[in-house]
Amino acid sequence: MATPVDPDFRARLAALNEKFAATVPGTLEKIRAALGACVAGGEQPPQDALHQLHEVLHGVAGSAGTFGYAVFGQESRRIEQMVRGVLNTQTGWAAVVPEVEKLLQWATRDAKASQFD
Template sequence: MTASTDPDFRARLAALNAKFAATVPGTMDKIAQALAACRDSASTEGTAPSAAALHQLHELLHGVAGSAGTFGFATLGQEARRVEQQVRTVMKEGAGWGSIPAQVERLLAWAARDASAAEYD
C-alpha cells in the first residue's frame, strides 16, 4: 500500500493540515503587527521602514510562503511569496515601500475571509 492510499497517512496529513490552519490567524496577527512596526519606523525615519522592521515582516511572510502550500493553503503561500519578494527588494534597494502596505493589508483581509481559498481576490 502506498502512503497516499494508506488511511493512517491520510489521517495524519489531515491532522497536520488542521494544526496549520489553526495557526493561520495568529500568524496573520503577527504579520499585521510587523506591518504596523514598519509603518511606525517609516514615519520616524523617512520613506523606508527600518531594517529591523522590514526583516521581521519579511521573515513572517517567508515562513508562510514556505509552509502554506505544504498544508493545503497553496494560494496563501503564493501570495505571501509574492509580497515577500517585494519586501526583499525594499530591503536590498531601500526603495519601493510605497505599495507594500496596501498589498499586505489585502493579503491579511483575504486570509481573514478564507485563507484556504483557491482564488485570491
C-alpha cells in the first residue's frame, strides 16, 4: 500500500471536518434568516432575499458532502434548485417554504444523519 506524501493529511482532514461541524449551527441560522426574509416579503419574496437563500443553500450543497454531511448536502442541493427555479420563473415559491422548514428541522436534530426524514 502506498504511503501518503503528507503524513499529517488525516489529522488535517479531521480538523477541517471539526471546523465544518462547528459552522453548521451558524449555517442553519443563516438559512433560517434568509427564509424569514423571504416569507416576510409575502406571496412573492424579494429577489435579494431569494438570492441570499439560494447562496446559503448552494454553499452547503457544495461543501457538506466533503465533510461527511452527504445527505445535508444532497437535500440542500435539491432545495437550492427549487429556489433557482423560483428565481428564474417567479413561480413555485409556496412549495419551497415547507421544504426549507423540513430541512431546518431535520438538520437541527442531526445534520450528519444518513437519512432525510
